[in-house]
Amino acid sequence: MILPAFMKKRTALTLTLFVICFFVLRSASGQTVTGDSALKAAVNNANAVYTKAIGQQLPLNNGPEYSFYNPIKIKGSAYFMDAAFTPGAVYYDGAEYKDVQLLYDLYKDQLAAVLFDQYSKYVLINDRVQNFDLLGHHFININADTLANNTVMSTGYYDELYDGRSVVLSKRYKLIQENTSNTGTLEAYSYFTDAKQDFFIRKDNVYYRVSSQRELLTILKDKKKQLQQYIKSNKIKFNKDPGAALAGIAGYYDQITN
Numbered sequence: 001m002i003l004p005a006f007m008k009k010r011t012a013l014t015l016t017l018f019v020i021c022f023f024v025l026r027s028a029s030g031q032t033v034t035g036d037s038a039l040k041a042a043v044n045n046a047n048a049v050y051t052k053a054i055g056q057q058l059p060l061n062n063g064p065e066y067s068f069y070n071p072i073k074i075k076g077s078a079y080f081m082d083a084a085f086t087p088g089a090v091y092y093d094g095a096e097y098k099d100v101q102l103l104y105d106l107y108k109d110q111l112a113a114v115l116f117d118q119y120s121k122y123v124l125i126n127d128r129v130q131n132f133d134l135l136g137h138h139f140i141n142i143n144a145d146t147l148a149n150n151t152v153m154s155t156g157y158y159d160e161l162y163d164g165r166s167v168v169l170s171k172r173y174k175l176i177q178e179n180t181s182n183t184g185t186l187e188a189y190s191y192f193t194d195a196k197q198d199f200f201i202r203k204d205n206v207y208y209r210v211s212s213q214r215e216l217l218t219i220l221k222d223k224k225k226q227l228q229q230y231i232k233s234n235k236i237k238f239n240k241d242p243g244a245a246l247a248g249i250a251g252y253y254d255q256i257t258n
Helices: 005-029 037-057 213-219 221-233 242-256
Strands: 086-092 095-105 110-114 121-123 129-134 137-142 156-163 167-173 176-180 186-192 196-203 206-210
Touching (some): 129 156, 156 242, 167 242, 196 242, 213 242, 221 242
Antiparallel strands (some): 086 095, 095 110, 129 137, 137 156, 156 167
């Protein structure tokens, strides 16, 4: 039986991994280490070597090329926290990849990454991204078609602000607006707006959009009096920082709810 070229290469790399594991484990067995830390270290080392060896064959590297915006036609940044490619982690196709150079496009709601050649940029296929961590934030991918009784959520990436019995999410996005001068004439370029956010809370497996403290207390009306006292005692200002307010109130709600 004649194997295709890519299968031959994958088979050879797999055999290489077994060889690497054998020698790394053999080396680890000769060291005095408490518990199973030697085995864990050996497996991690072997995995790192294997990952480096297969490079662009990793399932992570199978999306289309990422296209940057024309800086002459569109001013500003489309990216989360206006950052360039930054090390992050992504859970993709059931596997976790760490120390990946990531870029989150808030306008297109796309996650881009850098290939192992440290040059090529490509888009991670949205349906295969379960979640990712970037710049201190944890984003989850939600498929709106899988939600029961959903009237407010759309498919896409959401910043997870609180994860408990209740869940608080923020949908971050940017828009493009045309630039108009004071004289009313249209300039030859557009610009990205500052990042905007919509907030949501999940209660009893149903998501609700929240834009004010009053709306939140209506949703959590079974503990309204206790929550009002909590808000007053902790001097929470919803309009000043809605995300932090929602996370704190939801956490307290979970704490006092049986």
